[in-house]
Amino acid sequence: MIFTHKPVAGDIQTVLERRYLELQEPIPEDTVWLDLVRPTREEEVKVESFLGITVPTREEMKDIEPSELLYVEAGARYMTGRVLSRVSDSEEPGLAGITFILRDNRLITVRYEEPQAFRMYTQRAGRATGNGPSRTVSGESILAGLIEAVIDRAADVLQLQGERIDRLSRKIFEDKGDPSSRNNALQDTLRSLGRHGDLISKQRESLVSMERILLSLSATYRTAKAPRELREDVRSTLRDLQSLEEHATFISAKIQFLLDATLGLVNLEQNNIIKLFSVMAVVFMPPTLIASIYGMNFKTMPELDWHFGYPAAVGMMVVAAVLPYVFFRWKKWL
Known part of the structure; x- marks a missing residue:
């Protein structure tokens, strides 16, 4: 063409x-x-x-x-x-x-x-x-216009990605209540953040390559005494580009923060699951101990001849299970 x-x-x-x-x-x-x-x-x-x-x-x-x-x-x-x-x-x-x-x-x-x-x-x-x-049209003016179009497109991409990341940020820190759906949502968020981070890094690499070209053109036009309008266009485009680079760096830092926050929430969810298993183990440990003692087949065990031995053992197991649970609730560990 x-x-x-x-x-x-x-x-x-x-x-x-x-x-x-x-x-x-x-x-x-x-x-x-x-x-x-x-x-x-x-x-x-x-x-x-x-x-x-x-x-x-x-x-x-x-x-x-x-x-x-x-x-x-x-x-x-x-x-x-x-x-x-x-x-x-x-x-x-x-x-x-x-x-x-x-x-x-x-x-x-x-x-x-x-x-x-x-x-x-x-x-x-x-x-x-x-x-x-x-x-008038020249190769230099067309090149300046192309680079300006690339930068305008980069600005649109960064703006769109910024809006999507803001929506993800609100989604991360809102409480959904249901642990299963919460875990699935956090996993989807991690994947989305990874895709956005990859796109932003590619866009920033593109801006860096364009900046090298503009710096080279600026130095060439300065020594070759190019038309003033052309030099002003290059300087103005370079300022816009550097501003977009700073914005891309800010978005990358925000993505990293959201990644850390999401991983922290995932760890909290996992810790809650592990804590639940730990509490259940502590609650059932005393009843298991009582049942193990009275399940031993020794001949001389006085409690085996008690008329109320079985209800007493069951009662002790219930009390031994309830007391740790009440203690954990009092300490607000559950």
């Missing part, structure tokens, strides 16, 4: 015209953005010959070394970041590697997934770009 200039009559502003390019079609000279989605080797060779660059492979995009993510080669600037996306081979959201390449005022993006942020930006890119009537 490519985006080319499309001037608006009577206005300095330029919008983007989106086209799906077939392999046999030549790439127009006025192309400002080439979006390679799951490119084949033939498509990569076509772009490489047109721009004189090397398109990174999917395996190269998975590297974690900073030198492999941010570098300059043959006059082109390569920047690889990770964006939260629903990975095609999994039902759970994952991190999709995306490479941004700036060359001769053109932007090339290489990706193998469909992040929601890209769909949002490409849908509105065909209508208008820029923040004012004097803004």
Whole structure:
């Protein structure tokens, strides 16, 4: 998919015209953005010959070394970041590697997934770009808009996760009364917290990768004396991103607190069960002792000849069972 200039009559502003390019079609000279989605080797060779660059492979995009993510080669600037996306081979959201390449005022993006942020930006890119009537389209401005869309999407994800975690927090600390349903609810809560924690950690990793790209762009634009509007956009986006990172850290800390609280409640429930068994053992220990004594088959046992021996033994067992129970209730251990 490519985006080319499309001037608006009577206005300095330029919008983007989106086209799906077939392999046999030549790439127009006025192309400002080439979006390679799951490119084949033939498509990569076509772009490489047109721009004189090397398109990174999917395996190269998975590297974690900073030198492999941010570098300059043959006059082109390569920047690889990770964006939260629903990975095609999994039902759970994952991190999709995306490479941004700036060359001769053109932007090339290489990706193998469909992040929601890209769909949002490409849908509105065909209508208008820029923040004012004097803004013209360039690879740098498109890159800034894409990163801004990624950050906006990250803000939506963090807000939604924050609301879900607040609901879980109220659910954890409310008293349900029924121990069996309470245990099941706590187990479900642990699983939910684990899923939310995993999603927040992935989102924070995505923000960190975007921050590296923005810091690199900021340093480049400062030394290259880029247009003031572009530098202001990068600085503003970087401030928003750092604010979201702090919010993601806060949510992660809250999830950790809720995990500790849930595990503590699970331990309390287990302790209550163990305490019940301990109390039952103490309550039945004296009656068992009495029954064991009078169950011995010794010939000389005076109580065996008593007329009221059996009622007396049963009475002693009942009293021996009731007294510990009353004592535990008096101590408020039950």
